[in-house]
Amino acid sequence: MTRQKRSRHRLKRAVAPYLYLSPSLVIIGLLMLLPMVTVIGYSFQNSAVLRRDPSFAGLKHYQAIFADPVFWASLWHTLYFTCMSVVFHMTIGMIFALMLNSDRINPTLRNILRVLYILPWLFTAVIIAVIWRLLLEPNGVVNSILMQLGIIGSKIEWFSSPETALHAVTFANIWAGYPLFMVSLLAGLQGIPKDLYEAADIDGAKAYQKLIFITIPQLMPIIISISLLDFIWTMQVFPLIWITTGGGPIYSTEVLSTYTYKLAFSSYNLSQASASAVVILLISLGLTLFYIRYQKAR
Amino acid sequence: MAEVVLENICKTYGNNFNAIDQLNLSVKDGEFLILVGPSGCGKSTALRMIAGLEDITSGSLRIGGTDVVDMPPKDRDIAMVFQSYALYPHMTVFENIAFSMRLAGKSKAERKKRVDEIAKTLQLTSLLDSKPANLSGGQRQRVAMGRAMVREPAAFLMDEPLSNLDAKLRVQMRAEITSLQKQLGVTTIYVTHDQTEAMTMGDRVAVLKGGVLQQVDTPKKLYESPVNAFVAGFIGSPSMSLFEATLTGNELICGAFGIRLQDAAFARRPSLRSYAGRKVVFGIRPEHLYDSSLESGRKYQTIPARVTSIEELGSEHIVHLNIDAVRVDSGDPDAVQDFGRTSNAVAKFEPVSEVRADSEIQLALDDAKLHFFDPETHLAI
Ligand SMILES: Nc1ncnc2c1ncn2[C@@H]1O[C@H](COP(=O)(O)OP(=O)(O)OP(=O)(O)O)[C@@H](O)[C@H]1O
Numbered sequence: 001m002t003r004q005k006r007s008r009h010r011l012k013r014a015v016a017p018y019l020y021l022s023p024s025l026v027i028i029g030l031l032m033l034l035p036m037v038t039v040i041g042y043s044f045q046n047s048a049v050l051r052r053d054p055s056f057a058g059l060k061h062y063q064a065i066f067a068d069p070v071f072w073a074s075l076w077h078t079l080y081f082t083c084m085s086v087v088f089h090m091t092i093g094m095i096f097a098l099m100l101n102s103d104r105i106n107p108t109l110r111n112i113l114r115v116l117y118i119l120p121w122l123f124t125a126v127i128i129a130v131i132w133r134l135l136l137e138p139n140g141v142v143n144s145i146l147m148q149l150g151i152i153g154s155k156i157e158w159f160s161s162p163e164t165a166l167h168a169v170t171f172a173n174i175w176a177g178y179p180l181f182m183v184s185l186l187a188g189l190q191g192i193p194k195d196l197y198e199a200a201d202i203d204g205a206k207a208y209q210k211l212i213f214i215t216i217p218q219l220m221p222i223i224i225s226i227s228l229l230d231f232i233w234t235m236q237v238f239p240l241i242w243i244t245t246g247g248g249p250i251y252s253t254e255v256l257s258t259y260t261y262k263l264a265f266s267s268y269n270l271s272q273a274s275a276s277a278v279v280i281l282l283i284s285l286g287l288t289l290f291y292i293r294y295q296k297a298r
Numbered sequence: 299m300a301e302v303v304l305e306n307i308c309k310t311y312g313n314n315f316n317a318i319d320q321l322n323l324s325v326k327d328g329e330f331l332i333l334v335g336p337s338g339c340g341k342s343t344a345l346r347m348i349a350g351l352e353d354i355t356s357g358s359l360r361i362g363g364t365d366v367v368d369m370p371p372k373d374r375d376i377a378m379v380f381q382s383y384a385l386y387p388h389m390t391v392f393e394n395i396a397f398s399m400r401l402a403g404k405s406k407a408e409r410k411k412r413v414d415e416i417a418k419t420l421q422l423t424s425l426l427d428s429k430p431a432n433l434s435g436g437q438r439q440r441v442a443m444g445r446a447m448v449r450e451p452a453a454f455l456m457d458e459p460l461s462n463l464d465a466k467l468r469v470q471m472r473a474e475i476t477s478l479q480k481q482l483g484v485t486t487i488y489v490t491h492d493q494t495e496a497m498t499m500g501d502r503v504a505v506l507k508g509g510v511l512q513q514v515d516t517p518k519k520l521y522e523s524p525v526n527a528f529v530a531g532f533i534g535s536p537s538m539s540l541f542e543a544t545l546t547g548n549e550l551i552c553g554a555f556g557i558r559l560q561d562a563a564f565a566r567r568p569s570l571r572s573y574a575g576r577k578v579v580f581g582i583r584p585e586h587l588y589d590s591s592l593e594s595g596r597k598y599q600t601i602p603a604r605v606t607s608i609e610e611l612g613s614e615h616i617v618h619l620n621i622d623a624v625r626v627d628s629g630d631p632d633a634v635q636d637f638g639r640t641s642n643a644v645a646k647f648e649p650v651s652e653v654r655a656d657s658e659i660q661l662a663l664d665d666a667k668l669h670f671f672d673p674e675t676h677l678a679i
């Protein structure tokens with residue numbers, strides 16, 4: 001090979017990977033970065049989108065939403081909704097995964113349970129919302145069972161009373177989301193070498209000590225990464241809440257996503273909606289950076 | 299006092315596979331017993347039953363005089379070293395070694411004192427804060443030993459603990475484990491299928507085949523007087539060569555040649571006479587075959603042989619030969635490797651030997667070192 005040929009060859013090798021990446025980079029740029037930058041721009045304009053030559057607004061819209069008690073209520077609801085969801089997704093997912101992984105359960109039963117437990121995952125958010133609206137109706141199944149058991153005295157309007165609505169949507173979301181944890185943890189459990197448990201048996205560990213000292217540390221990478229992802233996703237949940245309660249009654253289930261949606265499409269205040277969207281973006285971004293740092297650290 | 303006594307132990311797995319059949323074995327207090335056998339013969343199964351990791355289908359097992367058949371592993375007062383080491387990956391070396399003490403509720407100071415002691419014996423002191431992933435194979439092996447030693451158990455159980463190490467390290471760890479065991483005086487059952495480990499490490503060796511115990515004896519006894527053709531073929535590397543022959547008077551006739559036997563051979567085994575005129579299996583170890591052109595081979599009778607290949611190891615030549623006789627299979631799958639397809643005998647020659655592959659030679663053999671077996675039962679005569 002001549003020197004010229006070799007250097008051309010080297011150039012080709014250096015450029016080739018970027019050529020392969022370019023289609024996805026272009027698509028990400030067009031579909032993700034561009035709207036993001038546009039929305040950030042809107043949040044600093046007066047009457048964004050509505051006027052052709054919007055004036056610069058500075059931080060006015062941010063000040064406006066920070067002064068709005070509904071914004072703070074939404075933020076609080078979002079945190080409650082998200083934290084409860086992640087914690088229970090993880091706990092329930094863990095319990096079910098441990099059950100499915102146990103060799104003390106009859107294999108046929110185990111296969112049936114595996115299918116049953118994963119069912120919530122097969123439904124889209126809209127169907128889940130509809131199912132739970134039907135179940136939690138004042139005259140629905142849940143109320144009648146609870147009353148038969150004597151746990152509640154009168155019919156509860158789960159989605160329509162301000163005291164219970166937030167818990168009800170959170171509950172529906174917990175039900176809808178644990179299978180991701182269950183499946184991931186089950187895969188993780190199956191990957192833990194058996195001899196670790198045997199060594200622990202010989203060292204004198206009881207069942208709960210094996211859980212604490214072997215199972216959980218071994219699953220930690222999965223627990224942390226799935227929790228972070230779940231946190232990021234759950235913070236942005238919209239359809240489930242929109243269809244069950246629409247954020248009401250009296251803002252009691254208003255979360256950042258419904259709050260932003262209403263600002264944009266009910267009040268047509270696209271500038272403030274953009275500011276609110278940027279707040280969500282910043283929180284998600286913080287968590288994402290955390291996630292990426294964690295992934296790198298491993 | 300920690301004898302390990304197995305009586306009529308049987309193991310049938312869930313798929314009705316009989317892995318161990320009527321195993322009787324008594325390991326004395328402080329004894330180092332080696333358990334060997336070809337792959338799949340049930341060595342690990344036997345060890346795991348003693349540890350309590352596998353249920354005993356029937357039979358009785360006593361450790362230090364206590365019947366432990368229905369006891370969980372932690373109550374059996376044993377420690378095990380796994381082939382994979384099974385170190386807890388998320389714990390440091392210190393935590394790995396101290397884990398059993400921590401579970402037993404020992405105080406921090408107590409744990410520290412004991413682990414420091416052990417780390418010193420095993421030269422692990424500088425590694426106590428490392429995680430297993432950052433250790434070399436030999437260091438991991440030592441941590442696994444430390445974890446076993448920490449509780450001062452009644453018995454050590456080791457399942458091929460050195461098989462993941464490279465050859466040099468294996469030699470070193472072999473010596474370390476042997477001297478450690480002598481120093482601690484703990485009853486030890488050690489599974490291996492390495493010939494050298496079997497012959498050099500233990501006080502006694504138990505040979506297992508297909509779940510059935512063949513012979514338990516000192517390494518020297520196993521080598522000199524194997525009870526059957528399987529043990530004869532299995533112990534020693536390369537394997538003993540076994541052939542069929544007809545005993546005619548004082549001569550073994552096989553194919554085109556005969557081997558003359560001394561009267562002493564018959565005196566040592568009186569029943570050999572009763573095979574006169576019948577078929578008999580005889581065996582000869584590679585180290586008892588000589589190059590007849592060398593000084594060492596001069597004094598022996600010779601038989602014709604064809605050299606098929608030679609492995610020059612520096613200190614000796616492993617010579618693969620083909621002699622005109624019917625080879626007998628000892629039942630050891632590893633022996634097939636030693637012989638291959640074209641040869642039926644293996645000899646160890648001195649490195650000065652000048653035999654070449656594909657040549658016809660006169661092979662000298664020390665007829666006093668022959669072994670004889672019944673052609674039907676393969677039992678030693
Ligand atoms: N859980 C099990 N179920 C059914 N059969 C098994 C089980 N475990 C082992 N076996 C069978 O029992 C026999 C003995 O297995 P074992 O692991 O004790 O052999 P081994 O002598 O330790 O072999 P190796 O030298 O390869 O480790 C094998 O034939 C194996 O296939």
Ligand SMILES: [Mg+2]
Nearest residue numbers: 341342343457
């Ligand atoms: Mg084994």
